[in-house]
Each structure stands twice: as structure tokens, then as C-alpha cells.
């Protein structure tokens with residue numbers, strides 16, 4: 001087994017970057033090989049590394065093991081905390097700023113490296129969802145004392161504990177499962193993915209901020225987690241934070257109530273990568289926007305990366321300060337569109353593979369043809385089919401799929417109906433379907449309603465009076481006006497044209 005592990009580690013060392021090898025493979029320890037069950041047990045120093053290695057490298061290690069042992073081998077990862085040798089004491093001044101080791105030293109693949117300490121941000125990194133807890137924590141108090149001291153002590157490198165990687169990872173709030181490797185690419189997202197990769201490789205220096213926008217369930221969150229995970233894989237000590245905009249709002253409110261803005265600022269201004277999801281939730285929250293503006297300015301000035309997602313492009317965001325909108329627009333803005341048929345099939349096949357299930361292609365095509373609006377919906381359908389087949393002890397074939405998805409299919413049976421259009425447009429613009437029939441006329445409702453009328457005329461066989469009837473009994477001249485207005489505006493307004501394109505794609509599949 002030792003011989004196998006040495007060969008395996010050497011192969012991976014050649015396949016990975018030195019940083020990846022040092023961070024993920026070198027700390028692993030082979031524990032035992034169970035001949036009877038063909039199970040290889042491997043220990044990882046902490047849960048973060050264990051999860052990461054399991055998600056990203058177990059397949060490759062199993063392939064290498066199968067080649068070596070001449071039969072399929074299962075690799076099981078387990079925690080090995082008690083076996084961890086404490087890291088050798090290091091004088092603070094020689095503490096490295098990246099994982100130790102260049103991938104060539106250490107030889108036997110067992111030397112463990114600790115992530116780099118980062119003294120000034122130590123307390124800040126611990127900034128939890130509740131900022132006051134940070135003030136109450138010993139680390140934060142120590143940092144505060146240091147900050148208040150008339151002659152600040154030189155930054156002391158904290159001892160690199162084995163659990164530090166776990167701590168840093170947990171504080172990042174990243175989901176280790178969302179990676180570039182399991183993000184399926186197609187026309188709908190290739191630009192966004194390319195930009196995300198570029199930013200992950202050159203944080204802070206290529207596109208800052210990177211602004212990703214698109215409809216519900218299209219992979220924005222997945223992609224920004226992938227960037228964070230990739231950055232942490234390269235540099236496990238990086239100070240990365242994923243946060244949903246609503247949580248940021250709540251952090252601001254708590255800091256405000258408890259007068260803890262210094263800690264708030266210290267934390268957010270000290271990050272290497274800030275991933276902020278669904279920024280449209282900042283709408284109308286002036287104090288939040290102000291704090292975010294300061295954090296934005298501070299991070300960009302320090303060439304730290306900011307990545308923002310939203311359901312719409314910057315200029316279309318409502319209730320957001322103009323100075324923020326112009327900053328969102330100052331980097332790179334990329335759309336993620338609904339996936340086309342082939343991509344939906346590829347996503348289903350990939351998801352099934354991840355579940356360890358063989359999904360016949362015709363079943364994947366069947367699901368993909370009928371469910372078109374977003375990837376989350378596809379995932380839900382796949383889960384339903386797999387559970388149904390398992391529960392009824394049947395194999396995964398199209399007929400089983402039809403039974404399992406009966407409810408969903410009756411809603412989206414491939415026909416474009418006015419009801420479908422109303423629902424799709426309402427979802428897209430985040431208004432209630434009821435507003436399609438209502439008499440209310442604020443602009444945020446009137447425009448989507450006109451768009452839905454336009455699409456109803458374009459995509460269905462209904463007459464103008466019939467459409468008017470389905471939109472709350474409106475006159476046919478109202479529908480005609482909407483159709484003319486939208487068809488003319490789409491030739492002049494690129495963003496409107498883009499939205500219509502997305503809606504048409506969603507409806508047509």
C-alpha cells in the first residue's frame with residue numbers, strides 16, 4: 001500500500017499545480033488497504049480537506065488505485081486529527097504567506113503544511129454573521145486592544161493550528177460542492193464561466209468587480225462558489241467570504257443596533273475575495289448601500305476581488321444608489337442565460353453521474369425537452385425520477401419518467417400558452433402573476449404586462465381580443481398598443497431585446 005501511495009502521490013504531483021499538491025494531496029496519509037473489500041482508507045487532517053479531496057480527487061485516486069491493484073478500488077476518506085503532528089514551531093518573521101512547500105520537498109507525501117497565518121486579519125476573519133459576537137470574542141478583543149494601543153505591536157503571526165484551514169474555510173461560507181469541475185458549460189454561460197475562471201486565476205487584477213446576472217436557478221451562485229473554492233484551492237489562507245445580500249443587510253442592521261461598525265468594517269475591508277449574491281436585495285436599504293460602498297472602495301483600492309450576482313444588469317437595478325450602479329458597471333458584466341436543450345441534457349447527465357446513477361440519454365432528453373426554465377427545476381425533476389424509480393423498484397426509462405413527473409409535465413407540456421407566458425414573465429420580473437390581470441399601472445408592473453402581451457401575440461395563435469380577455473378583460477386596442485410599443489422598443493434598447501430573447505428562449509426551450 002505504501003508503494004501504491006508513493007506512486008499515486010507522485011502522479012498527482014505531476015498533474016496538479018505545486019500549490020494544489022501541497023494543499024490537498026501532501027497532507028493525506030494512507031491508513032490501510034482492505035484486500036477483501038478492495039477498500040483503501042486514507043486520512044485527511046481536517047474536515048475541510050477531507051470534503052474537498054473527496055469531491056475533487058477521489059475519482060482520480062480510485063482510477064490510479066484500480067490500475068495499481070488491478071481491480072476496482074473504493075477510496076474512503078476519514079478524519080485523522082489525533083494523529084496530526086503539531087506543526088513545527090516557526091519564528092513569526094519566517095512565517096510563509098502561502099502554503100509551505102513547492103511540491104518537490106518533503107518527498108514521502110506525508111509532510112503536512114498549514115495554511116499561512118495572516119495576523120492583521122486574524123480577528124477580522126472571525127467576523128461572524130452577528131458582528132457583536134466578534135466584539136465579544138477573545139480574538140476580536142485582542143485585535144481591538146492592539147488597534148487601540150498607542151504604539152501598535154508588530155503583527156504577530158498566529159500559530160498555524162491544524163484546524164486553521166477548517167476555520168478559514170468555514171468562515172468563508174463556501175459550499176465545497178460547487179466547483180468549476182461540476183459546472184456544465186454551454187452557450188448560455190460560457191462567457192460568464194470564462195470570466196469567472198479568469199478572475200479566479202487573477203483575482204483583483206482582471207475584472208473588478210465581476211458582475212454576473214441572470215434569472216432564477218441558472219447557476220450564478222454555483223459559479224461564484226466555484227471561484228471562491230478555486231481561489232482557496234490555490235491559496236488555502238486566502239480570506240474569502242461568500243455572503244447573500246440579505247445576510248449583509250442583516251449584518252449592517254445588527255452592527256447599527258450594537259454600534260459595532262468598526263468590527264464590521266475591519267472584517268469586510270480585510271477580505272481578499274468578497275462574493276455577494278443577489279445584490280438586488282439591497283434595494284431601498286440606504287445604510288446597507290453606504291456600508292457596501294465603503295467596503296467596495298476599500299477592496300478595489302487594495303486590488304481585492306469583488307464578485308456580485310444579481311437578477312438583472314446594473315442599470316436595471318431599482319432602488320440602488322447611482323454611485324453603486326456606476327461602480328457595478330465599471331468591471332465586467334456578464335449574463336447567464338437559460339440553458340439550451342443540449343446543455344440541459346448535459347447537466348442532467350452530469351448530476352446523475354454525481355449521484356452515481358446511470359441515466360439513459362433518452363430519459364435525459366425527455367426531461368430536458370419538457371423542463372426548460374432553469375437548472376434548479378431540472379435538478380428537482382431528476383431527483384423525483386430517481387426517487388420514484390427506486391421506490392417502485394423500476395428501472396429508469398421514459399415511461400417511469402412520465403409517471404414520476406406527471407404533475408410537472410401537465411404544466412409544461414411543451415405548448416406555449418398565455419398562462420405560461422404570464423407566469424414566466426412574472427417570475428422573470430419578480431412580480432405576482434395576479435398583476436398580469438390587475439388594473440394596477442405602476443411602471444414595474446405595466447412594462448412586464450406589456451411584454452407578456454407582446455409575447456402572447458408572438459408565440460401563440462390567440463387573437464388580440466382573446467389575449468385582452470386573458471389579461472383581465474382588457475380591450476384589444478390595449479393589447480395592440482403593447483405589441484407595437486414592445487416590438488419598436490426592442491429594436492432600440494439592447495437590454496430590453498436581451499430580456500425578450502431570454503424570455504423567448506425560456507418559453508421555447
Ligand SMILES: Nc1ncnc2c1ncn2[C@@H]1O[C@H](COP(=O)(O)OP(=O)(O)OP(=O)(O)O)[C@@H](O)[C@H]1O
Nearest residue numbers: 182183184185215216217218219220221222375376
Ligand atoms: N451550468 C451548470 N452546471 C451544473 N449545475 C448547475 C449549472 N447551473 C446551475 N446549476 C445547479 O442548479 C442549481 C441552481 O443554481 P444556482 O443556485 O447557482 O442558481 P442562481 O442563478 O444563483 O439562482 P437564484 O437567482 O435563484 O439564486 C444549483 O444546484 C446549481 O449547482
